[in-house]
Amino acid sequence: MRKTLILCLFFHLSCFAQNRELLYNFTSIPQSSLVNPGADVSYKYYFGFPVLSGISANVGSSSFSAYDLFSKDGVDFNQKVRDVVNKSSRNDKVVTNQQLEIFSGGFRIGGRESRSYITFGLYQEFDFFMFVPKDLALLALDGNRNYIGKSFDLADLSMKAEVLSVFHVGFHKKVNDKFVYGGRAKIYSSGANATSTKNSGYIYTGKESGTPNLYNQVISSNLELKTSGLARFTKDEYEGNVVRDLANNTFFNGSLGLGVDAGITYYIKENLQFTASIVDLGFVRQSKDIETLTYKGTYRYNGANPDFLGSDDPENVFDEFDKAIPRDTLYNKYTTWRPTKFYSSIQYSFGEARPDDECNCHGKTDKYYKNAVGAQVFAMSAPRVPLFAITAFYRRNIFKKLDLKATYTLDTFSNKNIGLGLAGTLGSVNIYALVNNVLEYKDISKASSAAFQLGINFVFQDKE
């Protein structure tokens, strides 16, 4: 047996939809256990270096790209905004996710023959999810003049955003050659949250015969914005440093929550493998600096209505509006659910090979497969309907310590998303690079989502 020390120094700048289809089950990368705690990963121990931890970010939009808005094509910017709004639907979404790992590590427990592991770590995460508020965008762009009879749906307003830190401890065990299971407990500390996903109501201007007025104008509003950790920043007397205070809240004074990850790997046959995992099944009880704003009510606008009877009936549009649809501030705690991710894969391996370059500790792993093909599915909870993706992949072992993974993914954002990943070990350095949406790289600005991920792990191994 050899003693292994893996020092993870990995840096990645990436833009990927929360689906990490390249990382999933790419077990030559230790970080793959973050998307499946039951991944068939083994080590003596490893840890991530505190200063040089991972950073990842993703920007995705299902209906438009940066190019659509910012290309230098001489078209008026306002026209481009209009075009983007017109081709978007209320179910198109804009998604951003960013992660920064503060530290992470893992070690094997039990004796040399044990295949049980403990992992731990702390990372910071930012999530933003918004549906394109199509009706409100139309109203802001065009006004209501050309939409007589249309009901502008206030339910189109649906977004949530959160900054939080996550401390996690996990366990995984390879029970036998056929079965690996793992789980992870997470403590969330949410520094800031804004949630406005349960809106309804409408803004309507109609022309109906039989009504005395020219228009029938109604605003029926049931809007609610819940915030936690943000109220203090909106006050006039606030004079602190927003970034510093937000970071402080996120790590030391956040609203707390709990969550779990779980996953399995099962070898149906030696060369037929099934995996499944669920990540971030959890909630945050938003309790710090909470403030909920509501606008609820119905207002009908009639204009000025003189009756020539000398009645003194003062009409004040703003007062009437405020009375009909008052702005209320509530201070109730609320619970938010984390975006829960589900992955599953089936993989068929072929092309048997034996390592001849060096001994690989466990006598059992003296045989391996050079190729694997398979399929993965991904789902993530989101307001209204979950996000889905399906991926076909091919994994090739080029050398003993160099693996390639290629993926083809169909999802909300793209139907021709090809990804390429490479993970290799050179001496004590383990390097991986994952690039998503490669077809779009010839002009990345036209991509509606993109992923780029690079990691360096320092691996120290002692031969027995």
Add this chain to the structure above:
Amino acid sequence: MKRNLIQRISMLLFAAVFFLSCSSDLDFDQVNDFKLEPVFVANLAYFDIPANKLEDDGSTNVYPDVRDFDIFKDKFFNERLKKAEFDFEIENNINRSFVINMLLLNAENQVLQTISFTVPSYNGTPNVIKYPTEVFENARLDLLKQTQKIGFVIIIAAGPPLNSESLGNLKLRSSATAYLEIE
């Protein structure tokens, strides 16, 4: 350290967005050209006066009414209003002719503008008149923006006397169209 961390995040987020821009020739300064130009329509005023409420002796009479109209107190709206139009539709089923004056008044009840409509008397056939659109631009718009009250004065011209048995109505319906420019 914490601050650096957040700075790094924002730097990297920015870099990520910037990274997207590196490929094609993108011009983010276009955001400065962004301008919303929505056009909103709204009810302006309406009334419906039955003839039997206009009891008179057959001579010329005047009926006034003044209402608060405080929309221009709203700074956001006031500053961004570039043009306004008023449309009027008057229906008269009373056997008398009228002149309806709409007065735009400031807070001190001074008349800023008067819009006048001549309404012919009812002679048995439908009598709905759509008046030409009143357009407010430039100096006229500036006067409109000072408006805080709307007054109506109905002048009933001489004709057959009206009493509580008289039939018919004088109806006015009107709308405002607001052209906004939001930068």
